[in-house]
C-alpha cells in the first residue's frame with residue numbers, strides 16, 4: 663500500500679469511530695487470524711446488576727447489605743459498584759445514604775475484598791477467596807453456585823465473622839450483536855478466544871451464548887498476556903480486544919491491541935486501535951479496512 667492509501671485508510675477509520683494509531687497498526691490488522699476477547703465490558707455490557715440474594719443465616723436483608731456495601735464502597739471493581747447500587751435500593755434511601763465505617767480495608771485483586779465493619783469481619787468475593795481464607799464452604803453453596811453460573815451469572819459469596827452468610831447472583835449480559843460478530847469473524851477465517859478473571863462456570867456459559875469455543879477463565883492479568891504470546895508462538899497473528907487495566911499487558915503483547923472506547927484510560931493508551939463507539943462490530947470494521955488497504959484482492 664502507498665502512504666496515501668494508508669492515510670486514506672486511517673482517515674476512513676477515524677470517520678467511523680475507529681481510531682488507528684499509525685500505519686503499522688493498520689497494516690498489522692489484515693494479518694490477524696486469531697482474536698483474544700476479554701469478557702467483562704468487552705463481550706458483555708460491563709454494567710453488572712445484582713439479580714438475586716440468598717441468605718444462609720437468619721438476618722434482615724437490609725442489615726446484611728449495610729455490611730456488604732460498607733466493605734465494597736472502597737473497591738473500584740464493577741462488581742463492587744453493582745453491589746453498592748443494589749444496597750442503596752435495599753436501604754430505601756438512595757440519596758446520600760451513609761454506610762457504616764469500614765476499617766482495615768483490603769482489596770485482593772482477582773478475588774474480592776475484606777474489611778472490618780461494625781467490628782465484624784466482612785469478606786466479599788469468589789469461592790477461591792473463601793477457601794484461601796480458610797472459611798468453611800457451605801454444603802448447599804456448591805449447588806447454588808453451579809445454578810448461578812449455568813445462567814451465565816457470577817456468584818459472589820459474603821462471609822460475616824468467618825461464616826458464609828449470603829450468596830449474590832450478579833448478571834452482566836452480552837452486548838447486543840456480540841454473537842453475530844463472532845460468527846462473522848468465523849466466516850472471515852478469524853478464530854475467537856475468550857479470557858477472563860471470572861470463574862470457569864460463568865465463563866463457559868457466556869462463551870456458549872456468544873459462540874466462542876475456546877475459553878480461559880480465572881486468568882490473572884499476566885496470564886492474559888502469556889496466552890497472547892503462546893498463540894503467537896504457535897504461528898497466529900493475534901489481536902487482543904479489552905477494556906480494563908488488567909487487559910493492558912495483553913493489549914501490548916498482541917500484534918494488534920484494540921481497546922473499547924468506554925474502557926479505562928490505561929487500556930486505551932496500551933492499544934494500537936481504539937473502538938471509539940465501543941461497538942464490537944468495529945473489530946470487523948478495523949480488519950476490513952486493513953484488508954482493503956493492504957491486500958491486492960478486495
Ligand code: ADP
Pocket residue numbers: 701702734737739741742770771772773774775786787788816818858859860861881882906908
Ligand atoms: P475480570 O474483571 O476479568 O472479571 P478480575 O480479576 O477483576 O477479573 O476479578 C476476578 C473475580 O474476582 C471476579 O469475577 C470476582 O469473582 C472476584 N472479585 C474481584 N473483585 C471483587 C470485588 N470487589 N467484590 C467481589 N468480588 C470480586
Ligand code: MG
Pocket residue numbers: 700701702703704904905906
Ligand atoms: Mg473487562
